[in-house]
Amino acid sequence: EEEDEEFYNSKELPDYACxxxxxxxxxxxxxxxxxxxxxxxxxxxxxxxxxxxHLVRAKHKEVTLHRxxxxxxxxxxxxxxGVRNVFVLGFIPAKADSVVVLLCRQxxxxxxxxxxxxxxxxxxxxxxxxxxxxxxxxxxPSEQEQLRARQISAQQINKLEELWKDNVDATFQDLEKxxxxxxxxxxxxxYEDGYQYQNIFGPLVKLEADYDKRLKESQTQENIEVRWxxxxxxxxxxxxxxxxxxxxxxxxxxxxxxxxxxxxxxKPWAGVGHVIKVPDNYGEDIGIELKNNNGVPxxxxxxxxxxxxxxxxxxxxxxxxxxxFAVDDTSVSAYIYHRLLGHDVxxxxxxxHLPKHFSAPNLPDLxxxxxxxxxxxxxxxxxxxxxxxxTGKTVTSATIVYQLVKQNGGPVLVCxxxxxAVDQLTEKIHKTNLKxxxxxxxxxxxxxxxxxxxxxxxxxxxxEGNTEQQKLQQLKDETGELSSVDEKRYRMLKKLAEKELLExxxxxxxxxxxxxxxxxxxxxxxxxxxxxxxxxxxxxxxVPVVLGVKQLILVGDHCQLGPVVMCKKAARAGLSQSLFERxxxxxxxxxxxxxxxxxxxxxxxxxxxxxxxxSLQNGVCADERKLNKIDFPWPITERPMxxxxxxxxEEIAGSGTSYLNRTEASNVEKIATRFLxxxxxPEQIGVITxxxxxxxYLVQYMQYQGSLHSKxxxxxxxxxxxxxxxxxxxxxxxSCVRSNEHQGIGFLNDPRRLNVALTRxxxxxxxxxxxxxxxxxPLWNHLLSFYKEQKVLVEGPLxxxxxxxxxxxxxxxxxx
Amino acid sequence: EAEPVSESFAxxxxxxxxxxxxxxxxxxxxxxMVSENIQERMREPVKAGNIDISVPVVLKSxxxxxxxxxxxxxxxxxxxIGFVLMVRKGNKQQYKAFEADKDSELAQNxxxxxxxxxxx
Ligand SMILES: [Zn+2]
Ligand SMILES: [Zn+2]
Ligand SMILES: [Zn+2]
Numbered sequence: 001e002e003e004d005e006e007f008y009n010s011k012e013l014p015d016y017a018c019x020x021x022x023x024x025x026x027x028x029x030x031x032x033x034x035x036x037x038x039x040x041x042x043x044x045x046x047x048x049x050x051x052x053x054h055l056v057r058a059k060h061k062e063v064t065l066h067r068x069x070x071x072x073x074x075x076x077x078x079x080x081x082g083v084r085n086v087f088v089l090g091f092i093p094a095k096a097d098s099v100v101v102l103l104c105r106q107x108x109x110x111x112x113x114x115x116x117x118x119x120x121x122x123x124x125x126x127x128x129x130x131x132x133x134x135x136x137x138x139x140x141p142s143e144q145e146q147l148r149a150r151q152i153s154a155q156q157i158n159k160l161e162e163l164w165k166d167n168v169d170a171t172f173q174d175l176e177k178x179x180x181x182x183x184x185x186x187x188x189x190x191y192e193d194g195y196q197y198q199n200i201f202g203p204l205v206k207l208e209a210d211y212d213k214r215l216k217e218s219q220t221q222e223n224i225e226v227r228w229x230x231x232x233x234x235x236x237x238x239x240x241x242x243x244x245x246x247x248x249x250x251x252x253x254x255x256x257x258x259x260x261x262x263x264x265x266x267k268p269w270a271g272v273g274h275v276i277k278v279p280d281n282y283g284e285d286i287g288i289e290l291k292n293n294n295g296v297p298x299x300x301x302x303x304x305x306x307x308x309x310x311x312x313x314x315x316x317x318x319x320x321x322x323x324x325f326a327v328d329d330t331s332v333s334a335y336i337y338h339r340l341l342g343h344d345v346x347x348x349x350x351x352x353h354l355p356k357h358f359s360a361p362n363l364p365d366l367x368x369x370x371x372x373x374x375x376x377x378x379x380x381x382x383x384x385x386x387x388x389x390x391t392g393k394t395v396t397s398a399t400i401v402y403q404l405v406k407q408n409g410g411p412v413l414v415c416x417x418x419x420x421a422v423d424q425l426t427e428k429i430h431k432t433n434l435k436x437x438x439x440x441x442x443x444x445x446x447x448x449x450x451x452x453x454x455x456x457x458x459x460x461x462x463x464e465g466n467t468e469q470q471k472l473q474q475l476k477d478e479t480g481e482l483s484s485v486d487e488k489r490y491r492m493l494k495k496l497a498e499k500e501l502l503e504x505x506x507x508x509x510x511x512x513x514x515x516x517x518x519x520x521x522x523x524x525x526x527x528x529x530x531x532x533x534x535x536x537x538x539x540x541x542x543v544p545v546v547l548g549v550k551q552l553i554l555v556g557d558h559c560q561l562g563p564v565v566m567c568k569k570a571a572r573a574g575l576s577q578s579l580f581e582r583x584x585x586x587x588x589x590x591x592x593x594x595x596x597x598x599x600x601x602x603x604x605x606x607x608x609x610x611x612x613x614x615s616l617q618n619g620v621c622a623d624e625r626k627l628n629k630i631d632f633p634w635p636i637t638e639r640p641m642x643x644x645x646x647x648x649x650e651e652i653a654g655s656g657t658s659y660l661n662r663t664e665a666s667n668v669e670k671i672a673t674r675f676l677x678x679x680x681x682p683e684q685i686g687v688i689t690x691x692x693x694x695x696x697y698l699v700q701y702m703q704y705q706g707s708l709h710s711k712x713x714x715x716x717x718x719x720x721x722x723x724x725x726x727x728x729x730x731x732x733x734x735s736c737v738r739s740n741e742h743q744g745i746g747f748l749n750d751p752r753r754l755n756v757a758l759t760r761x762x763x764x765x766x767x768x769x770x771x772x773x774x775x776x777x778p779l780w781n782h783l784l785s786f787y788k789e790q791k792v793l794v795e796g797p798l799x800x801x802x803x804x805x806x807x808x809x810x811x812x813x814x815x816x
Numbered sequence: 817e818a819e820p821v822s823e824s825f826a827x828x829x830x831x832x833x834x835x836x837x838x839x840x841x842x843x844x845x846x847x848x849m850v851s852e853n854i855q856e857r858m859r860e861p862v863k864a865g866n867i868d869i870s871v872p873v874v875l876k877s878x879x880x881x882x883x884x885x886x887x888x889x890x891x892x893x894x895x896x897i898g899f900v901l902m903v904r905k906g907n908k909q910q911y912k913a914f915e916a917d918k919d920s921e922l923a924q925n926x927x928x929x930x931x932x933x934x935x936x
Contacts (some may be wrong), residue, residue: 045833046839070914100902105854314897
């Protein structure tokens with residue numbers, strides 16, 4: 001199946017593409033006979049066409065026309081003497097006949113004998129006029145085609161010709177290849193053309209891929225104890241725990257691991273499986289479902305080795321998207337192309353019938369700014385919708401999608417960087433009664449979600465009139481395997497069914513990287529909406545975009561977390577800036593949703609003032625966000641928030657890199673217990689902590705030291721800020737951890753991360769940390785001052801909280 | 817269906833020539849190349865071939881002859897005129913049909929010739 005993907009995606013420039021600019025219209029290109037390279041007859045930003053530029057600079061003189069050009073495959077030569085030097089060739093029309101011959105200027109066209117015949121010698125004209133070939137020999141690419149091609153300059157042409165003298169196979173890319181140790185090129189705000197765009201982003205994606213590969217492949221762990229189980233689908237499941245790897249490595253559902261037996265109780269064995277369980281509140285063990293049940297040494301439990309398998313799929317898809325954007329002019333409309341590159345393009349509006357009512361069936365009515373956002377998006381080929389926390393971004397997106405389908409028909413492609421975000425949006429869109437298909441990666445088909453029933457692989461099982469396929473499926477489910485003939489038939493039927501379902505869909509939902517799935521490559525999408533787009537890197541966003549977009553809606557919030565880029569070099573060069581953000585910097589004004597429905601008005605005050613210029617209005621009042629019958633010692637009754645001053649020491653966690661703070665953990669446990677005792681349910685509470693070390697410690701501490709039943713604590717979600725993005729909890733407790741006087745405060749000083757952390761809670765928020773250290777950071781200094789002003793900076797036991805008189809440090813610039 | 821009103825007007829219309837020394841060098845190199853190559857041909861005693869390049873009768877009757885006739889036919893694109901390029905493969909003649917824009921020099925020339933003939 002992976003070969004499949006390569007096959008579908010082998011979209012490269014044909015060999016007859018202009019070696020300078022990439023134009024590959026057969027009508028418009030000529031081959032140089034001498035070096036066999038093709039060039040177009042367009043001049044781009046130089047004063048001669050590319051083929052003429054080449055012939056002159058390389059001192060080559062002979063050419064052949066393209067097989068599919070106006071004259072078919074033709075070597076240009078003198079009809080009479082056969083000379084092929086295009087610089088002396090011309091043509092003569094027959095007198096009063098629409099017949100033409102090519103003749104050289106000397107001597108054939110000057111020959112006396114011609115005079116007696118039908119040919120009008122006076123009419124001899126050269127084949128090269130105005131520094132291009134005559135258009136009846138080779139067409140000139142249209143202005144639009146030339147604009148869409150690589151904007152190669154005369155200097156670059158010169159350099160390239162120089163390169164060819166040493167290496168005939170050199171390409172444009174070689175012109176700007178950095179040396180091995182050099183820093184990669186920085187991302188730009190504006191790009192000349194898709195080729196430059198690819199040249200800058202391609203190496204960054206490569207850097208990230210290499211980093212990821214090294215990281216994954218260095219994670220092999222030995223002496224693993226395995227516990228075996230069998231899943232409902234009869235597949236073997238292996239459970240085991242890994243030593244904490246913290247740092248960057250994060251195991252995800254659907255990742256692949258290889259398990260190997262190296263003991264002596266059984267012959268050597270290795271098997272690959274998908275991760276179906278990751279460490280969480282319920283246990284630190286990892287579960288993988290093996291792809292193959294054959295020969296699994298289920299009677300052995302120790303002496304196993306675990307390897308991480310690196311997969312290049314997502315990176316390959318990004319590279320492919322970048323290439324497609326450069327070379328394929330059907331990948332995006334001309335307008336979107338120039339807009340994304342930051343060219344000077346005026347705003348345009350679609351002439352479309354706006355609906356009378358902007359709401360969609362079974363979704364909540366929209367407020368004013370949401371209606372405007374929908375209207376804004378429907379009328380424009382490119383729009384940015386900014387949804388601050390709790391402003392109904394998902395409902396607005398779902399409504400836009402509904403109206404797009406009503407207006408243009410389907411399919412509309414809906415993407416987001418994470419599976420969770422895709423699922424949320426899929427659920428909402430499904431409510432409007434549109435035909436929705438959720439496309440999942442094959443490695444994730446076994447993972448359950450609230451929209452599993454909309455997943456393509458599940459819809460196929462329920463398709464009507466598909467009895468043969470269903471029978472084979474049943475057989476496969478029961479026996480685990482099919483005969484090769486049946487398997488072939490099964491796959492063929494499945495492919496057909498997939499195609500049918502996808503073609504009939506109004507909306508197809510998948511992750512950004514999922515949009516590179518071979519099952520979608522044959523489809524074209526006029527309209528594409530990308531939610532949480534600020535969390536995707538640009539190349540990731542391009543994966544769906546190049547599927548033919550003419551109308552692109554990016555939903556996001558550049559004031560919340562950006563994409564995660566692990567390779568520092570790539571991040572420094574700008575890979576961690578999202579497309580959404582760049583477009584904002586380019587001056588495209590995002591349309592902002594203004595009414596938040598999540599937070600208690602007191603909780604939204606600081607984020608609104610600090611991150612959204614005070615523009616965030618409250619769609620809920622204090623009464624609607626009151627924890628009724630919950631007796632909790634808020635220092636100020638009408639402000640369900642406080643900062644709990646905790647001056648504990650931080651330590652380096654077991655793994656060596658990640659921090660933990662025992663005092664903070666104990667305070668978090670006391671607060672959580674207090675809430676639980678007064679009747680708050682554990683799933684209403686979320687604990688945010690920036691470090692993996694602290695997360696693992698908190699899980700343990702609460703379960704073993706908490707005064708209530710450990711099951712209760714298990715259901716409290718404890719995770720990083722990033723895991724909470726896009727979600728909400730009734731109550732948030734935040735453990736800041738970093739209190740070391742001598743160091744910075746780690747990644748807590750990213751304003752976007754702080755914004756996300758502060759805007760998850762609906763009813764109440766409690767921050768546990770050390771103000772002395774935190775206040776050194778300007779951002780935190782603001783936050784602490786705000787809490788102090790509000791008289792909610794407190795210390796002491798929960799039963800006796802007192803306003804803290806602690807002095808803040810002067811904020812200074814800290815190096816992270 | 818939503819149609820872009822003025823998308824194409826919003827986009828810049830064509831790449832503009834960028835003035836630079838490399839381009840100027842190209843301009844003079846081209847001029848030099850053309851004149852040198854022609855002069856070379858004049859110096860060299862190249863014999864013109866004794867090839868018959870008369871338009872064969874078959875072709876004459878097949879090719880729509882007059883400019884007016886060509887203009888009248890509906891099958892043609894309104895702005896195009898059909899022509900035939902005569903090429904030689906060894907001793908064999910080959911004919912390649914092509915179209916030229918009506919306002920091209922080639923078409924204009926054909927029309928002028930006919931006008932001139934009529935006047936005669
Ligand atoms: Zn050449
Ligand atoms: Zn070109
Ligand atoms: Zn000749």
